[in-house]
Amino acid sequence: MNVITSRDNAKVKRFASLHKREEARREGLVFLEGERLCREAFESGIKPSEVIVTEKNVPWAEQYAEGAEVTVLSEECFKKIASTVNPQGIACLIKQPVLEKDVPIRGDGSDVYAVLEDVQDPGNLGTIIRTADAFDFTAVIMSKGTCDPFNEKTIRASMGSVWHLPLVTASLDDAFSFFEKNGVTTLAMHLHGEELNESGITLPAAYLIGNEGRGLSEETSAKCKSLVKIPMPGKAESLNAAAASAIIGYVLASKRDAR
């Protein structure tokens, strides 16, 4: 077994830099650390592009990440790439899906995409991902200003749904091009939209949810085919982003299943 013991080793340096979310994102990777997090991802069928363990966790890697490329680090080296003081000695790299390459089009008109512009709260994001998974939507596409789908709070709020469907971080311009090319209609959830009329909705569809405080930007709204508002006869001025997402998600799922 080849154990890397030098903190100056090129691989160690690379892992340490990939631990910074921005750096990993640039390479299209997600760095996961910790036994439970990695195991849950693998058990959901995620194939790691690389597994990084300390010597004592080699049997773990053999059990849970069979067939993956495994790099073994000394405890000291692992500390350099870990975010905790006493790391468990288990981490991995997975590929984050990419819009053009990894977002499927089912082609039978059943596709629904959740599109998020700068959603900030990890709990909201996790709940939105969980709902999209429950309704078997095709993917969740997030603007670059949306919080990280692979941060711990989001993963927890998603109840594991982060591993069940493609989560893509992309520019919304690219997302609109993708929708146009594939005949996907776009619905902006917007407080100045028309009241949601279920009969007027066609599939495949993408629904867009904006930032918790500002809502969807005017720039993004202007690019959508229609602006839709959930009727609110009460005193609250708006709905929570995850609640709005659940409602429009339910409406689109019902529409799809009624075809």
Added chain:
Amino acid sequence: MNVITSRDNAKVKRFASLHKREEARREGLVFLEGERLCREAFESGIKPSEVIVTEKNVPWAEQYAEGAEVTVLSEECFKKIASTVNPQGIACLIKQPVLEKDVPIRGDGSDVYAVLEDVQDPGNLGTIIRTADAFDFTAVIMSKGTCDPFNEKTIRASMGSVWHLPLVTASLDDAFSFFEKNGVTTLAMHLHGEELNESGITLPAAYLIGNEGRGLSEETSAKCKSLVKIPMPGKAESLNAAAASAIIGYVLASKRDAR
């Protein structure tokens, strides 16, 4: 102006004990502390049963709590009843609504009630209250094991909706009696329920949402007229409590508005 300066004063002792949520609940009261919290409640039309301020905040009380009974405490005395080390010197008591007395029946068949059994997450509770407010539901009724609707996190998540509709903590047995007496149908949100069929739903209605981990108890489910499940063709096994509440809430609101 009569300023209470003795920490042994009977009123001071009473306020100090009411600051414990359990004690206040026994008396049907809610203790709110802090300028912003009290002001938001008053600005939403909540009439305090008692306002408690330090000397320097008497003008504040005159401005925001006109007509209320005001008790003035010395800074030292206020510290005894406050939860922070450097309190702002503003607190109030408000009456928590009571099931039989304060929960209205509109009588035109438009009533919808959200009923929560042991919902634990303050963020979920706040979001459920916000959604119920947005849909102009009649009240939110919470089992005694549900987290406190007036804790800070819940109030924040509700975006002020906690002040817009009656929030009642009650035994669910009393809630079922109330619904039976008033011809309100009861829908349990339950993973073993029948798939939600909008045409089968009648109003007035109450929908019941259970604890985040356990769902609705079998005991409570058995008392409901029907068990309903939101169809979930995807991999997620369940929905977040606030997401499920938003969906059934939307369905019931649409039903009501379509009458």
